[in-house]
Amino acid sequence: MKMTATLFTGITGLAASMLIGFATPAMADDGGRGLELAKERKARDTGWGDSQANMTMILRNAQGEESKREMRLKNLEVLDDGDKGLTIFDEPRDVSGTAFLSFSHIAKPDDQWLYLPALKRVKRISSRNKSGPFMGSEFAYEDMGSFEPEKYEFEYLRDEPCATDLTCHVIESDPIDKYSGYTRQITWLDTEHLRPVKTEYYDRKNSLLKTLNMTGWHQYKDQYWRASRMEMQNHQNGKSTLIITHDIRFDTGLTDADFNKASLKRAR
Amino acid sequence: MRYQYLKVGLIAAGLSSVNAYAFDWSLEAGIEGRRFIENGAYSGQVDDQWSVTLEPELVWDANSGNGRFTFVPYYRHDFADDERTHGDIREAMYMTWNGPWEVRAGIGKVFWGVTESLHLVDVINQTDYVEAIDGDEKLGQPMIQGIWLGDAGTWEAFVLPGFRERTYPGEAGRYRSPLLVSDDARYQADAEQSHVDFAVRWSYTSELIGYPLDLTASAFRGTSREPLLVPEVALMGAEPVVTGLTPFYPIQNQVGSTIQFAPEGWLLKAEFLHRDIQVDSLAGLGDIKDQTAAVGGFEYTLVGPFGNSADLGLLAEYQYDSRGADYADAQNDLFLGTRYVFNDMASSEILAGVTQDLDYVGTRLFLLEANTRLNPTMTLDATITLVTAEDESLANLFRRDDTFEVALNFYF
Numbered sequence: 001m002k003m004t005a006t007l008f009t010g011i012t013g014l015a016a017s018m019l020i021g022f023a024t025p026a027m028a029d030d031g032g033r034g035l036e037l038a039k040e041r042k043a044r045d046t047g048w049g050d051s052q053a054n055m056t057m058i059l060r061n062a063q064g065e066e067s068k069r070e071m072r073l074k075n076l077e078v079l080d081d082g083d084k085g086l087t088i089f090d091e092p093r094d095v096s097g098t099a100f101l102s103f104s105h106i107a108k109p110d111d112q113w114l115y116l117p118a119l120k121r122v123k124r125i126s127s128r129n130k131s132g133p134f135m136g137s138e139f140a141y142e143d144m145g146s147f148e149p150e151k152y153e154f155e156y157l158r159d160e161p162c163a164t165d166l167t168c169h170v171i172e173s174d175p176i177d178k179y180s181g182y183t184r185q186i187t188w189l190d191t192e193h194l195r196p197v198k199t200e201y202y203d204r205k206n207s208l209l210k211t212l213n214m215t216g217w218h219q220y221k222d223q224y225w226r227a228s229r230m231e232m233q234n235h236q237n238g239k240s241t242l243i244i245t246h247d248i249r250f251d252t253g254l255t256d257a258d259f260n261k262a263s264l265k266r267a268r
Numbered sequence: 269m270r271y272q273y274l275k276v277g278l279i280a281a282g283l284s285s286v287n288a289y290a291f292d293w294s295l296e297a298g299i300e301g302r303r304f305i306e307n308g309a310y311s312g313q314v315d316d317q318w319s320v321t322l323e324p325e326l327v328w329d330a331n332s333g334n335g336r337f338t339f340v341p342y343y344r345h346d347f348a349d350d351e352r353t354h355g356d357i358r359e360a361m362y363m364t365w366n367g368p369w370e371v372r373a374g375i376g377k378v379f380w381g382v383t384e385s386l387h388l389v390d391v392i393n394q395t396d397y398v399e400a401i402d403g404d405e406k407l408g409q410p411m412i413q414g415i416w417l418g419d420a421g422t423w424e425a426f427v428l429p430g431f432r433e434r435t436y437p438g439e440a441g442r443y444r445s446p447l448l449v450s451d452d453a454r455y456q457a458d459a460e461q462s463h464v465d466f467a468v469r470w471s472y473t474s475e476l477i478g479y480p481l482d483l484t485a486s487a488f489r490g491t492s493r494e495p496l497l498v499p500e501v502a503l504m505g506a507e508p509v510v511t512g513l514t515p516f517y518p519i520q521n522q523v524g525s526t527i528q529f530a531p532e533g534w535l536l537k538a539e540f541l542h543r544d545i546q547v548d549s550l551a552g553l554g555d556i557k558d559q560t561a562a563v564g565g566f567e568y569t570l571v572g573p574f575g576n577s578a579d580l581g582l583l584a585e586y587q588y589d590s591r592g593a594d595y596a597d598a599q600n601d602l603f604l605g606t607r608y609v610f611n612d613m614a615s616s617e618i619l620a621g622v623t624q625d626l627d628y629v630g631t632r633l634f635l636l637e638a639n640t641r642l643n644p645t646m647t648l649d650a651t652i653t654l655v656t657a658e659d660e661s662l663a664n665l666f667r668r669d670d671t672f673e674v675a676l677n678f679y680f
Contacts, residue, residue, distance in 0.1 A: 010668070012549055016304055020382055026455070027501075042275075045451045059613050065613070067613035067614075069643070091644065092615075092641060092645070092679070093294060093296075093644070093645060093679035093680075094641060094647045094677065094679055096294065096617070096679075108475075108479075109480075109532075111473075116580070119404065120377045120378060120379040121379040121381075122379075124480070124482060124528060124530055124535060126530050126532070126534060126535050126567070126568075126569055131571050131572070132571045132579050132611065133577050133611040135615075136577075136610075136611050136612050136614075136615060179532070179533075181571075193541075205499050229326055237576075237577075255367065257365075257368050259365050259625075260417050260419060261418060261439050261473075262415060262422040262424075262471065263365065263370060263415070265363070266336075266363070266365055266370070267677065268327070268336065
């Protein structure tokens with residue numbers, strides 16, 4: 001079994017993985033609006049501390065067959081760098097206890113490790129694998145990492161109606177990392193809370209690859225919005241992946257010691 | 269099954285208040301069939317080998333969130349080889365932690381290392397050789413382990429109060445020499461199996477030109493996990509005849525180190541080892557050599573090289589051992605391998621590789637491991653092992669042990 005990458009800084013990462021960055025000359029001049037919105041969104045999602053969640057991931061192939069994974073996520077906010085995330089798999093039972101540790105970074109590739117309980121072995125995952133699929137899903141590892149504005153260039157495109165009853169800012173974000181699987185992402189951010197309700201991913205040939213819809217938004221600690229349903233549809237292979245968050249708790253007392261590759265056996 | 273409360277007492281484990289622990293259990297059962305392509309080289313060896321395995325896991329998690337007791341017994345019944353029929357306590361470990369501190373006590377398993385083709389520095393646990401010849405399966409080791417997560421790296425100290433003898437196949441088993449290994453081991457330590465071993469390890473993650481660099485250094489003093497196999501000589505009439513092999517476990521001092529560097533898609537890895545064996549010579553074996561050994565190479569992953577979601581990993585590692593070809597089989601060898609990860613719902617994966625001996629060009633080992641999930645509670649493993657060996661090389665012992673192996677695993 002192999003897994004790679006960034007899995008988690010978690011939910012927060014997912015909800016966040018598309019916004020913000022620096023405006024650069026490579027992008028059309030939007031007067032800095034894209035960057036401004038991105039910074040605002042980051043600011044609104046700062047200070048959440050730590051969280052734990054139970055999740056179900058349902059994989060569907062083009063024939064409609066389903067396969068289910070149960071997992072738990074732990075996230076720790078890191079204020080001066082990317083966040084730390086730990087995912088522990090409960091099902092399928094043959095991968096039960098497998099843990100995935102990631103340290104997202106702003107200025108360098110993320111650190112990622114996989115703990116294989118049968119061997120008691122911690123394996124480092126090379127950063128290049130970020131564009132690969134996470135656990136056979138339509139989410140790539142890079143979709144799941146913590147959102148760091150420095151990783152993108154932004155351009156504000158327009159405002160338009162979205163998600164049936166909302167209005168959204170539409171923003172293009174281009175990954176700076178040359179090993180990203182994407183040339184660009186188009187994100188619909190609702191104007192009131194700056195939540196990424198929808199994202200389109202364009203592959204290296206600039207063809208539409210995937211669409212992510214995030215629904216079931218709930219607010220925590222009177223500030224932080226998290227989506228309970230994240231559905232990624234792959235337009236090229238017909239497969240889709242749904243991630244359902246059953247519950248999410250904040251201020252659970254997690255510390256750096258819970259996110260150490262030497263202490264992964266604690267996680268279970 | 270998680271979070272059920274245990275209603276019976278667990279005094280033996282020192283768990284005084286039952287309701288302070290959440291109980292969880294699981295069970296893995298397996299059936300394995302091996303087909304050897306050629307007849308065995310030695311009398312009594314079978315061509316087909318069936319076995320069944322059972323591995324329950326019982327876990328008590330402290331509701332306080334900083335302690336756990338894990339119990340994992342293991343049993344394999346082999347219908348052909350009595351020596352492969354065996355039970356073990358893989359784990360019976362209490363662990364507790366508080367911030368950067370962690371203490372574990374009981375029977376457990378620890379893995380040290382970074383390379384794929386050989387696990388050189390990994391010395392805490394004894395190899396359960398009858399399980400798999402690649403050395404990946406280990407016997408449970410009694411230990412007290414302390415862990416400190418510091419700013420200058422992670423420090424681990426081990427006190428190892430009991431010794432486990434390596435398992436060897438019996439007469440019907442394959443992957444053995446013409447002489448059987450006796451169950452009556454001898455030891456250099458007067459305390460024999462009760463000798464207390466010690467180990468320490470430091471691991472540190474740093475950076476080199478902006479890319480991750482993982483370093484470890486370790487030291488071990490105690491009874492060697494790798495026995496010296498001493499010929500037993502008996503007189504048949506007036507002729508001395510070698511009737512078997514007796515394992516002799518010497519005391520060793522060992523220092524080891526691992527390095528891993530991860531630029532872009534690369535993982536560059538190496539392990540280094542020096543073993544100072546505290547025995548100079550043994551009757552029947554002559555001089556005993558100290559060991560200086562290294563293994564190193566790379567793993568490189570191509571993401572989606574065939575236009576689908578599959579990844580392809582490329583591996584190459586070189587193996588060196590100072591004791592030379594008469595004493596070690598990983599003495600001057602090159603491993604080349606590939607790992608094909610389907611990234612499908614069934615988590616299918618194929619690992620194939622060949623280890624080529626560079627001293628004996630006619631000696632090589634080919635290994636293919638494939639696995640997939642048939643349904644949420646059932647997996648399938650298939651393994652092919654092919655041995656080609658020159659007469660003079662150590663691997664010649666296994667020259668007729670080419671194998672197809674299939675295992676079905678059930679999870680409850």
